[in-house]
Amino acid sequence: MAAEIRAMCAIGLRGQLGLKGRLPWEGNKGWQYQADVARFFDLTKGHVLIAGPATVASIPPLAYKHRTIVEIRSHMHPAEVLARFPESVIYVGGGPPVWEIYAPFIDHWDITRLPYDGDADRWFDPAWLVAAETPG
Ligand SMILES: NC(=O)c1ccc[n+]([C@@H]2O[C@H](COP(=O)([O-])OP(=O)(O)OC[C@H]3O[C@@H](n4cnc5c(N)ncnc54)[C@H](OP(=O)(O)O)[C@@H]3O)[C@@H](O)[C@H]2O)c1
Structure with missing residues (x-):
């Protein structure tokens, strides 16, 4: 059986993804933000998570307990x-x-849209959803 390749992210109302190495809404206690974090931990449990160095650095040590983080x-x-x-x-x-x-390898995108409309320095690009694998 081949690996199933998924992507999961949370975005603000205009596609905000990150700010200064963290989530733009970090520390927001609103239920949507808390539920999103809980859902991330729930869905990735027992699976493999691959990410770039800055994203890995932002993952709390607790997360390593029930998933393989690379x-x-x-x-x-x-x-x-x-x-x-x-x-x-x-x-x-x-x-x-x-x-x-x-993006061309991803079978399933799981995107939560949060009610955040502030600053960001990292943005979601909808083109990722329709990225085709380039030959060779
Ligand atoms: N809202 C969300 O759901 C969500 C999810 C994830 C991250 N974020 C946010 O995004 C920000 C971090 O992202 P970031 O892009 O700044 O840094 P990052 O997580 O380190 O990811 C980008 C880096 O990954 C490395 N990389 C690994 N494989 C690559 C490949 N095949 N092609 C190109 N680069 C590759 C590159 O670093 P090298 O060239 O050094 O190898 C690249 O600079 C933070 O603010 C974080 O909170 C948000």
């Missing part, structure tokens, strides 16, 4: 990274340059 780098070939986890559910966890490259 830092990926730009010199690694995506097909080879994904092949390391056959028969697994692999979540591609960002940030944007990672989704840009791994």
Whole structure:
């Protein structure tokens, strides 16, 4: 059985993804934000999460208990990274340059839209949803 490759992210009302290395809404105690974090932990439990160095650095130590978290780098070939986890559910966890490259491999996107409309320095790109694998 081939790996199932998924992506999960939360975005603000205009596609805000990140700010200064954190989630733009970090610390917001609203129920939507709390529910989103809980859902992330629930859905990724028992699976593999691959992400760039800044995203991995923002993951709390507690998260390592029930999932395999792997830092990926730009010199690694995506097909080879994904092949390391056959028969697994692999979540591609960002940030944007990672989704840009791994988008053609993603079978399922799980996007939560949060009621945040403030600043960001990282943005969701809808083009990722229709990215086709380039030949070769
Ligand atoms: N809202 C959400 O759901 C969500 C989810 C994830 C992240 N974020 C936010 O996004 C921000 C972090 O993202 P970021 O993009 O700044 O940094 P990042 O997570 O480190 O991801 C980008 C880095 O991944 C590495 N990378 C690994 N494989 C790559 C590939 N095949 N092609 C290109 N780069 C690859 C590159 O670093 P090297 O060249 O050094 O290897 C690249 O600079 C934070 O603010 C975080 O909170 C938000």
